[in-house]
Amino acid sequence: MSRADVEACLREGHPDIEARMREPWSDLETDHATAFARQRDGAAFGIWVFLASEVLFFGALFLTYTAARLANQEAFAAAGRETNIVFGTLNTAILLTSSLTMAVASQAADKGLFRRLTLWCLAATAVFGLAFLVVKGFEYREDIEKHLVPGAHFALSQAPAQIFFGFYWLVTVVHAIHLSIGIALVTRLAVMGWRDVDFLKENPQVEVTALYWHLVDVVWIFLYPMLYLPGRSG
């Protein structure tokens, strides 16, 4: 949708738009609807710049994995066989489902029509995120019991398998931190939307939070074949 369309849409029937703006932006001498539409554009642009930087952050980690795997293919296959594919697949399904509820919440808030649907979808998204962390916790416990932590008591005989599990621990913990931040942001939206009837309607914060949530999902989409699928056929 072009900016003119967004501005036209917003101008149509929202005299109370001033209340939703971060700053009045009076210096620009635009009407409130135009200023609000520009702030929404700015919010989407800003989060996408951040997401692009996240792509590079995780890209560097993924590249390290790729280089190490190319050099140690057999050890990575043996190490990949040790991860628990049931937990991994279940968690992928949970995150993909959470992206569905997040997308529905964001689109419903964007239309400004279905407050109850938005609230329920936000709550479901946060619950799915928590479920992911719970499953991950059980998986971590099993990994520790199986001595899959790199170090003196590491379970596998091939030394490069420790590189795989070094990566596994680093990147799953970094991902879990990202997800925890996402859960906090989604919960915040749900609580504020529940308290204030007008909070969620057309609020750019919902879209920004949703975009961040989807990126965390996309990171996991790539971690799944990296961590859980190597060496299964051997």
Added chain:
Amino acid sequence: MSEEAESKSTETPGALWRRNLWVWAALMLLLALSTWAAYWPYGRIDTAVGFGIAGAKTALVALVFMQLKHASGLVRVVAACGLFWAAILFALTLADVLSRMANR
């Protein structure tokens, strides 16, 4: 644009779900397929299928859930920039790594 303006007035929760549910169903199918494909006895092809499916899932999430399909040109450029710089990172580094492996 005009289509969206129309749907704005007639939008129902059911339509909203239907628009997104098929993406979720496709994502679940792709997940099942990639899990199954990992057990095929074809070695490297399995790996390629795994990452190919990850790419397809990402495209679905980015285009529909993240609404890149309807995003402004500026947003699309920013999204493409992330991939572009990552591609440079991968291309230059892997050129080095792979040529060393080939000459060993």
